[in-house]
Amino acid sequence: MKPGYAILVLALILFMEPAFALRCGNRIVSEGDHQLKIQKYCGEPAAIKYRSIYRSGIPAARYRRNRHDISQSGSRDELLIHNRSLVEVQIEEWTYNFGPRRLMRVIRFENGLVTDVSNLGYGYIE
Numbered sequence: 001m002k003p004g005y006a007i008l009v010l011a012l013i014l015f016m017e018p019a020f021a022l023r024c025g026n027r028i029v030s031e032g033d034h035q036l037k038i039q040k041y042c043g044e045p046a047a048i049k050y051r052s053i054y055r056s057g058i059p060a061a062r063y064r065r066n067r068h069d070i071s072q073s074g075s076r077d078e079l080l081i082h083n084r085s086l087v088e089v090q091i092e093e094w095t096y097n098f099g100p101r102r103l104m105r106v107i108r109f110e111n112g113l114v115t116d117v118s119n120l121g122y123g124y125i126e
């Protein structure tokens with residue numbers, strides 16, 4: 001392989017944005033970034049949608065020792081209560097319109113942190 005070609009390939013790899021990232025000016029925002037950072041780098045979004053979802057959390061169970069177990073294998077626990085906890089997750093979707101020559105972007109936040117960046121169609125003139 002020619003040295004010039006190898007340098008070009010290496011430069012492309014180093015300067016590529018992650019597929020999940022968004023560039024605002026000369027700053028890159030990506031998964032795990034906080035809302036304040038996005039607002040600082042990208043400005044105010046054109047639209048914001050809010051909602052809450054509930055995800056199942058860690059199962060909680062309570063056991064009691066069964067003292068009347070006469071088997072030779074040792075005592076066994078008896079399940080008294082088993083319930084899954086629900087965790088509320090705050091979802092926000094910020095839509096950015098970067099004009100008719102660039103794609104609009106939707107940034108999804110869960111509890112204030114970026115979890116997804118997706119593309120919409122081309123933007124529009126406001």
